[in-house]
Every structure is written in C-alpha cells, then in structure tokens.
Amino acid sequence: MENKVYTAKDFSSDQEVRWCPGCGDYSILKQVQSVMPEINVPKEDIVFISGIGCSSRFPYYMETFGMHSIHGRATAIASGLKAARPDLSVWIITGDGDSLSIGGNHLIHLLRRNFDTNVLLFNNQIYGLTKGQYSPTSEKGKKTKSTPMGSIDHPFNPLALCMGADATFIARTMDRDPKHMREMLMRSNNHKGTSLLEIYQNCNVFNDGAFFGMTDKATKMNQTLFLEHGQPLVFGENKDKGIRLDGFKPIIVSLEDCSIDELWIHNEKDRVKAGLLTRFFDADFPRPFGVFYSEDRPTYEDALVQQIDDAMQQKGQGNLDDLLKGSNTWTID
Amino acid sequence: MTQETVEKVVIFFAGDSGDGIQLTGSQFTNTAALYGNDLSTFPDFPAEIRAPQGTLAGVSGFQISFGSTEIFTPGDECDVLVVMNVAALKANLKRLKKGGAIILNTDGFDKRNLRLAGFADDENPLTDNSLADYRVSEMNVTKLTRECLVDVTLGVKEKDRCKNMFVLGFVYWMYNRSLEHTIDFLKQKFNSKPDVLEANTRVLKAGYNFANTCEISSSRFDVKPAKMASGTYRNIMGNQATAMGLIAASQQSGLDLFYGSYPITPASDILHELAKHKNFSVRSFQAEDEIAAVSASIGASFGGALGVTATSGPGVALKGEAIGLAFMLELPLIIVNVQRGGPSTGLPTKTEQADLLQAMYGRNGEAPVPVISASTPSDCFEATLDACRIAIEHMTPVFFLSDGYIANGAEPWLFPQSKDLQSIKVPMTKKENTDYLPYKRDDKLVREWAIPGMSGLEHRVGGLEKEDLTGNVSYDSGNHELMVKTRAEKVERIADFIPNQELDAGSEKATVLVLAWGSTYGAIKTAVKELLAEGYSVAHAHLRYINPFPKNLESLIRAYDKVLIPEINNGQLIKLIRDKYVIDAIPMNKIQGIPFEAREIKNRIIELHDGE
Ligand code: SF4
Numbered sequence: 003m004e005n006k007v008y009t010a011k012d013f014s015s016d017q018e019v020r021w022c023p024g025c026g027d028y029s030i031l032k033q034v035q036s037v038m039p040e041i042n043v044p045k046e047d048i049v050f051i052s053g054i055g056c057s058s059r060f061p062y063y064m065e066t067f068g069m070h071s072i073h074g075r076a077t078a079i080a081s082g083l084k085a086a087r088p089d090l091s092v093w094i095i096t097g098d099g100d101s102l103s104i105g106g107n108h109l110i111h112l113l114r115r116n117f118d119t120n121v122l123l124f125n126n127q128i129y130g131l132t133k134g135q136y137s138p139t140s141e142k143g144k145k146t147k148s149t150p151m152g153s154i155d156h157p158f159n160p161l162a163l164c165m166g167a168d169a170t171f172i173a174r175t176m177d178r179d180p181k182h183m184r185e186m187l188m189r190s191n192n193h194k195g196t197s198l199l200e201i202y203q204n205c206n207v208f209n210d211g212a213f214f215g216m217t218d219k220a221t222k223m224n225q226t227l228f229l230e231h232g233q234p235l236v237f238g239e240n241k242d243k244g245i246r247l248d249g250f251k252p253i254i255v256s257l258e259d260c261s262i263d264e265l266w267i268h269n270e271k272d273r274v275k276a277g278l279l280t281r282f283f284d285a286d287f288p289r290p291f292g293v294f295y296s297e298d299r300p301t302y303e304d305a306l307v308q309q310i311d312d313a314m315q316q317k318g319q320g321n322l323d324d325l326l327k328g329s330n331t332w333t334i335d
Numbered sequence: 336m337t338q339e340t341v342e343k344v345v346i347f348f349a350g351d352s353g354d355g356i357q358l359t360g361s362q363f364t365n366t367a368a369l370y371g372n373d374l375s376t377f378p379d380f381p382a383e384i385r386a387p388q389g390t391l392a393g394v395s396g397f398q399i400s401f402g403s404t405e406i407f408t409p410g411d412e413c414d415v416l417v418v419m420n421v422a423a424l425k426a427n428l429k430r431l432k433k434g435g436a437i438i439l440n441t442d443g444f445d446k447r448n449l450r451l452a453g454f455a456d457d458e459n460p461l462t463d464n465s466l467a468d469y470r471v472s473e474m475n476v477t478k479l480t481r482e483c484l485v486d487v488t489l490g491v492k493e494k495d496r497c498k499n500m501f502v503l504g505f506v507y508w509m510y511n512r513s514l515e516h517t518i519d520f521l522k523q524k525f526n527s528k529p530d531v532l533e534a535n536t537r538v539l540k541a542g543y544n545f546a547n548t549c550e551i552s553s554s555r556f557d558v559k560p561a562k563m564a565s566g567t568y569r570n571i572m573g574n575q576a577t578a579m580g581l582i583a584a585s586q587q588s589g590l591d592l593f594y595g596s597y598p599i600t601p602a603s604d605i606l607h608e609l610a611k612h613k614n615f616s617v618r619s620f621q622a623e624d625e626i627a628a629v630s631a632s633i634g635a636s637f638g639g640a641l642g643v644t645a646t647s648g649p650g651v652a653l654k655g656e657a658i659g660l661a662f663m664l665e666l667p668l669i670i671v672n673v674q675r676g677g678p679s680t681g682l683p684t685k686t687e688q689a690d691l692l693q694a695m696y697g698r699n700g701e702a703p704v705p706v707i708s709a710s711t712p713s714d715c716f717e718a719t720l721d722a723c724r725i726a727i728e729h730m731t732p733v734f735f736l737s738d739g740y741i742a743n744g745a746e747p748w749l750f751p752q753s754k755d756l757q758s759i760k761v762p763m764t765k766k767e768n769t770d771y772l773p774y775k776r777d778d779k780l781v782r783e784w785a786i787p788g789m790s791g792l793e794h795r796v797g798g799l800e801k802e803d804l805t806g807n808v809s810y811d812s813g814n815h816e817l818m819v820k821t822r823a824e825k826v827e828r829i830a831d832f833i834p835n836q837e838l839d840a841g842s843e844k845a846t847v848l849v850l851a852w853g854s855t856y857g858a859i860k861t862a863v864k865e866l867l868a869e870g871y872s873v874a875h876a877h878l879r880y881i882n883p884f885p886k887n888l889e890s891l892i893r894a895y896d897k898v899l900i901p902e903i904n905n906g907q908l909i910k911l912i913r914d915k916y917v918i919d920a921i922p923m924n925k926i927q928g929i930p931f932e933a934r935e936i937k938n939r940i941i942e943l944h945d946g947e
Contacts, residue, residue, distance in 0.1 A: 046789055079631065326569075331568060
C-alpha cells in the first residue's frame with residue numbers, strides 16, 4: 003500500500019459547516035482533521051459514523067466515507083461494519099443524548115464486545131438539536147425547557163458507566179484544549195479495541211459554560227487533573243496539590259505537607275484505580291483528563307475472523323452443492 | 336392380521352415436551368422420505384419450554400402426512416394418533432377422524448397423569464367407553480421399556496428417555512418400514528455414549544418386535560413410494576431453506592453474508608443454521624436487541640456485505656426506523672419476517688400471516704419496500720434467493736415473508752444444482768469512476784454502489800433527505816418531491832424484472848379464481864386439485880411477489896367472475912388488491928393460529944362456485 007501524505011485540508015469536505023458560531027464542535031472537527039494525516043491510514047479506508055444530534059453532523063464535514071444514521075444506533079451500525087470490514091478505521095461520532103440515552107444499550111454492548119472502533123462522545127450535557135432539553139448527563143436541578151422546576155434525574159457518570167461495561171480504553175479531554183485533544187485522539191486511534199473518548203464540549207447556545215470552571219484560566223488549574231501514566235497525581239495553580247490514596251480512599255494533600263513519593267502514581271493498566279478516578283465527579287475533587295484506563299483484550303472482529311478461518315480449516319471452504327445436498331438424499335428414477 | 340395398501344396416511348405423534356416427540360416425528364419423516372413417499376410435516380410446540388409435565392400446556396405434537404400420491408399439506412384429519420400420556424390424548428383427540436387408530440401408552444394414564452390433565456377422580460378415557468369410536472392399541476410403554484433395559488446400567492430417568500423409540504419401532508412395524516435409517520442416526524448421535532446407543536437401539540427393536548408378536552395391532556399398512564418427478568431429493572424445513580437461500584445468494588453475488596439477529600420464535604433456527612456455516616464466510620452476529628441486529632446489518636451492507644436480519648413481527652416493529660434508513664441510503668438489506676400470531680407478543684408458537692401490511696407500510700414517511708413471500712418449506716430457498724437478488728440488483732431493502740407453519744414444516748425437496756441458480760449482478764461502480772455521484776441512477780433508477788476502500792469515491796450518506804445525484808443533504812421542497820417519487824418508481828420498476836404471474840392450476844376461463852400468498856399454498860393446492868378432478872371450474876394463482884405485483888396480475892384476475900382470497904389473517908392481501916385494482920375480491924379468513932384445512936377451502940370454493 004502506497005502511503006499518501008495528507009494534510010488536514012485533505013480531510014475537509016466541500017460541505018459548509020453549520021454549527022452555531024462559537025460551538026465547541028468546531029474545535030473538535032479541527033483537531034480530528036489535523037490528526038487524520040498522522041494516523042497513517044488511506045482516507046478511503048476511514049469511515050465516520052454518527053447518530054443524531056448536533057455532533058452527528060460531523061461525518062458530512064469529513065472527506066472520508068461516512069454515514070449520518072439514526073438516533074442512538076451509530077454504535078450498532080459501526081459494529082456491523084467492523085465485523086464485515088475489519089480492515090477499516092471506524093470512528094463513531096455521538097453525543098450524550100445519542101449514546102447515553104436513546105443509544106445506551108448499544109454503547110455498553112459495543113464496549114464489552116470490544117470492536118476496534120473509536121468513539122468520540124461529545125458531552126455537552128444538553129439536547130442542542132432539539133433546542134435545549136436536559137440530557138442524561140445534565141446535573142440534578144438543571145432548569146431547562148422540559149424541566150422548568152429543575153431536573154429530578156440523577157445524571158450518568160459516563161466514564162464510570164463505561165468502566166462498568168468493561169471498556170478496554172477510556173479517556174477524557176475537552177474542546178478548549180486542542181493539544182491535549184489531539185494527543186487523546188492519537189491515543190484512541192492507537193488503541194486496538196473500542197476506545198471511548200469523552201470530550202467536554204461547550205454548547206454556547208443552550209448550556210453555555212457547563213465546563214467553565216475547568217476551562218477558565220482563573221479556576222482550571224484547581225479544578226482539573228491531567229493524568230499521565232507513571233506520574234503522580236498532581237494539580238493546582240502551582241502544581242502544589244496532589245492526591246494520596248489511603249487504602250481505597252483518595253485524599254487531597256498539599257505538597258507542602260506531603261512528599262511527592264507518597265502520592266498516587268497513575269497506572270493506566272490498573273482497573274480498580276481507574277474506577278476510583280472515574281468517581282472524581284463532584285466538586286470535592288479536580289476532574290481528571292487523560293487516559294484513565296487501557297487494557298489489551300482480543301477484539302470481536304479478530305475472534306470472528308478466527309472462527310471463520312477455523313471453520314474453513316476444519317471443514318474446508320464451503321461448497322454450495324454439498325450444502326444443498328445435505329446428508330440424506332434419495333433418488334427417484 | 337391383515338395387510339392393506341393405502342394411498343396416504345396422516346399420523347399425529349403427541350406427548351409431554353420431554354418425551355422426544357419432535358425427534359420421533361422427524362425420524363419417521365426421514366425414513367418415509369428415504370423410502371420415496373411424498374410428505375409434509377408440521378410440528379406443534381407448546382408455548383412454554385418447561386410447561387408442567389403431564390399438563391395440557393406441556394403437550395408437544397408432530398404431524399406428518401405421507402403417501403404414494405402428491406402431498407401438499409400435513410393433512411386435515413389424522414388417521415393415527417400416537418399419545419404418550421392422557422394430556423396428549425385430551426389435547427389432540429379432536430384431530431383424529433372417526434374410526435381412526437389410537438396408539439397409547441397406558442403408563443401415561445395413571446392417577447397422577449389423569450389429575451394433571453384435568454380429569455375428575457372417577458374419570459378415565461380408558462375405561463369410560465369414550466374411545467369406543469376408535470381403534471385403540473394400548474401398551475405399557477414405560478414398563479416395557481424398563482423391562483427391556485433391566486440389565487443396562489443406566490439410571491431410570493435415562494432409561495425412560497428411550498420410550499419414544501419403543502413407540503417409533505411400533506409405528507415402523509405398522510407401516511412396514513426398516514429400522515435402518517434410525518439406527519444409523521442413533522449411531523451418529525450417541526457415538527460417544529455406547530450405553531445410550533445400545534439402550535435406544537434395543538428399545539427401538541423391542542417396539543418393532545412387540546408390534547409383530549402381540550395381538551393388539553391387527554393390521555399392517557403399505558404406503559408405496561410416490562410417483563414424483565425424477566431426480567435426487569432431500570428433506571427440508573422452511574427455516575433451513577431460508578438459511579441456504581441466503582448462503583446461495585452470498586455465493587451467487589460474491590458478497591460476504593452478514594447476518595444480524597436477536598433470538599425470537601420462530602426465526603431463531605435461521606440463526607442457528609447459519610452459525611453452523613462459518614466456512615462459507617458467514618458472519619453471524621447475535622445482537623443485543625432487534626434494533627442493533629438490523630443496524631449492524633446496515634453497517635455491514637454499507638461496507639459491501641450482504642446484510643440480512645431476521646425476526647418475527649414484534650422485532651419488525653422495533654426495526655422500522657432502521658429499515659427506513661436503509662431505504663433512504665438505498666443499500667441492499669434483507670429483512671426476514673417469520674410471521675407468528677400477533678398483535679404484540681400474541682401467539683409466539685402459532686402461525687399467522689398478519690404482518691403483510693406491516694411489511695408494506697410499517698415505516699414513517701413514504702418508504703415502499705419490496706415484499707417477497709414463500710409458499711412452502713422448500714420454496715423458502717428460491718424465494719429468499721430471489722429476495723436477495725432484488726435487494727442487491729435494485730439497491731433496496733427487501734422484506735422476505737415466511738411464517739411459523741412453513742418455517743417449521745418439512746417436505747421433500749428436489750434440490751437444485753448450484754450451476755442452475757440465478758446469478759446476481761452487483762451494481763458496484765468501477766474503482767476508476769472519476770465522476771461518481773452517489774445518487775446518480777441508471778434506467779432502472781438504481782444508484783451505483785461505492786464502498787469504503789475505493790479510493791477517490793469517498794462520500795457521505797445519511798437519513799436526511801438527499802439531493803438528487805449528489806446525495807448531499809437537501810431541504811429543497813421540489814427536490815424532496817422528486818426524490819420521494821423517484822424512490823417509489825424505483826421499487827415499481829422492479830416489476831420489469833420479475834416473472835409474470837402464472838396459474839398454479841385451472842384455466843383462465845374458470846368461474847372462481849383462488850388468489851393467495853404464503854403458506855396457504857398447500858391447502859389451496861389440495862382443494863383445487865380435488866375440485867378440478869370433480870369437474871369444478873376453478874383456478875389457483877399463488878403470489879410470490881407482493882410488492883410490486885407482477886405486471887400481468889390485474890389482467891389475470893379481471894378475467895374471473897369471482898376472486899377468493901384466503902388468508903390466515905383478518906384480510907390483508909385483499910386490501911392491497913382492492914386498493915390497487917378496485918376489484919371486489921371475496922375474503923376468506925381464519926385467525927386461529929393454525930393453517931387452513933384443505934376441506935375448509937374446498938367447501939368455500941364450492942359455495943362460491945355454485946352461487947351463494
Ligand atoms: S446548539 Fe449547541 S451544540 Fe448544537 S451546534 Fe449550537 S452550540 Fe453547538
């Protein structure tokens with residue numbers, strides 16, 4: 003296979019991008035287009051599949067193969083595509099309503115089966131396309147058009163849900179940090195198996211500032227925690243705070259009182275600790291970004307192809323006439 | 336003892352669902368088939384897998400009609416009823432004709448069984464003379480089986496499991512059949528369990544010898560081989576034929592078969608069958624739900640495979656939105672609906688033809704989908720292959736309708752050779768097509784297919800309205816109307832690529848035409864054949880293609896005074912015929928979860944014929 007050299011522009015389709023001005027989706031599109039030349043896959047072998055929602059317009063803007071499908075089903079469609087065509091690089095574009103509400107079932111089954119696909123979950127904690135109802139990730143008490151007295155739904159913690167479904171790769175990034183996002187997109191791409199990348203995405207029209215504390219200069223150092231494999235969990239304005247584990251209980255410590263050697267060292271391969279990290283989900287703890295968990299597990303499509311190969315080995319390539327004939331025949335003259 | 340030659344026999348085997356009735360029936364079927372009889376079978380499963388033993392709800396049945404003459408249905412009334420317990424007798428006595436034979440296991444008529452079957456303490460059909468109209472052969476099957484296995488080291492439970500072989504051996508003797516085929520079968524099935532093999536074989540022979548030596552059975556019957564078209568036959572069930580049709584379509588088109596399905600009665604056997612044939616590159620996928628099953632199949636089709644999903648009515652209801660997507664994407668997709676009694680969960684183990692209108696109209700928006708149906712178990716093969724041909728060559732989802740009756744029914748099949756099968760041309764565009772437009776159409780109005788991996792042909796498709804030619808999203812009102820009409824016309828034009836409707840029997844000048852579709856075929860065929868022999872002026876046309884109809888259908892049916900449309904539903908094909916041709920056809924409907932009997936159809940035709 004000849005390796006063409008692409009630029010980000012090669013991945014931009016001729017369709018006019020139609021998100022609201024200022025929407026976080028623009029940044030994600032840009033980072034994806036700029037990462038594509040680096041993944042080393044001919045663009046005819048790349049497929050973007052989306053469901054329904056603002057984010058799901060995404061495939062129209064990518065100069066690759068693509069399908070804008072129906073609400074919640076991109077994960078299921080991508081599963082069939084990958085089973086039929088393991089050779090393709092398959093990207094699933096979905097939102098919090100698409101993947102966690104109407105498509106919740108397919109998401110967890112995609113994760114447990116571990117098809118080698120990349121899920122980009124644009125989480126803006128709102129229904130944008132239908133003009134502003136609360137979503138399954140909206141915080142409790144949220145006032146929207148459908149919850150004038152405040153939402154009484156307990157929200158999903160998406161990454162904890164994905165851990166529960168035995169995902170083999172989970173990570174988080176945000177629209178306002180292009181560099182980190184590109185890094186996470188590459189990590190997702192390089193993972194063999196289903197990679198689930200949650201992207202905090204600002205919907206400036208219906209839910210502006212949902213992640214304000216994590217993106218604003220003044221607060222972000224204290225409210226975010228960037229994970230790096232093998233590195234201690236350190237955060238804060240002057241990198242002066244850390245997380246220590248007391249048994250399974252995380253404790254925020256000041257580095258003035260606590261040596262860096264005593265801190266929790268991030269290990270992407272540690273399922274139990276990854277589980278704890280997904281629970282850093284309220285105001286008490288900084289919100290983690292980066293790769294939470296990564297595990298090598300055979301993919302569904304590899305196992306499927308293996309069974310086909312085994313069947314061919316054992317029985318020989320199928321012969322239609324033998325099949326039609328079966329094992330018991332009789333002849334009438 | 337007498338020996339009689341008969342033309343045709345209908346036997347009904349019945350017992351507890353744990354009694355091995357289906358195996359007994361299928362063994363008798365295969366032996367009859369190998370002997371050269373024509374035949375037709377139908378299993379009658381209990382609705383619950385583990386209904387309480389000994390109760391009416393737990394009765395499992397298997398009906399076979401076999402003969403030296405042509406057989407089109409499993410038969411109306413039975414000649415012989417074989418019952419393993421009193422519940423089986425109670426549930427099925429109505430099937431037996433007056434004067435028919437009953438072979439019964441008296442061990443299944445003890446106090447406990449009588450109570451479980453709902454008899455009062457002093458009631459027992461064996462002693463109260465209620466079976467006086469029948470010829471009853473009583474035997475202690477359980478006791479005799481145990482006695483025959485005294486010196487075998489199996490447990491009582493395992494020994495009792497052989498008792499169906501006793502009955503089978505008995506019936507084999509009655510119909511003068513060799514035990515050879517069943518012994519071969521047992522050898523294969525139990526090759527790793529020599530003691531179980533020995534026990535089954537011994538009991539089978541014991542049943543045969545018991546019939547030979549005891550006094551209870553007074554007659555023996557000969558059913559000569561049938562005069563059937565020459566060639567090599569096998570026995571086939573509908574779901575099996577459907578699975579083979581799909582594999583054949585994959586081979587004939589060169590597209591890998593992807594089969595996404597969620598378990599549902601009575602379609603699951605197609606999944607089981609296909610999962611066995613991975614050496615044909617079959618990718619079978621048991622999805623998490625019905626929606627995922629169809630969605631995954633659409634994904635596979637998008638990737639260039641032949642995407643197929645199968646289910647029954649409730650599953651089709653769930654798949655509706657995705658079928659609309661496939662319709663919009665104009666990708667090949669087969670939706671197999673093995674219909675069962677509805678609505679809602681309805682009657683899962685019973686048959687019905689009530690999903691025709693769902694197949695025709697069950698989607699949002701203007702979304703006509705071709706509909707193909709099968710009429711007999713073996714016809715499922717060709718009809719499936721045909722459905723796949725239309726889906727691929729016309730780039731459209733296609734409904735294939737079968738039902739529980741033909742899916743589980745069996746008949747001899749003069750199976751084809753692969754070289755005689757129709758080929759399927761895939762409308763794949765050329766790799767070097769530099770001005771490829773996803774929604775540019777040929778004169779059939781079919782768009783060209785470009786799949787991932789084809790360099791320079793990258794494009795996007797989706798469920799939003801497409802712009803003509805480019806396939807880009809378009810909200811233009813004129814374009815929408817054009818596209819709706821174009822997609823409908825594309826489906827209409829399939830009529831140019833299907834054969835004209837022919838008469839199955841009778842002439843164009845007949846007084847009454849029976850027009851039908853699907854599994855009513857056998858009963859109508861039998862009725863019409865008998866009526867023609869009796870001099871009635873009747874004809875029969877049976878549809879495979881329901882959307883679009885064959886081009887000559889209107890002129891064909893207009894030639895008749897009376898058009899009778901029998902259906903196992905409340906009148907669905909008749910709505911389509913009345914709507915399309917404004918012909919006032921006459922409905923005939925049965926909605927009992929069971930097929931028509933030939934005599935019901937016959938009587939109705941006579942009424943119409945002689946003027947009501
Ligand atoms: S509604 Fe919100 S999420 Fe949707 S495009 Fe506009 S800003 Fe973006």
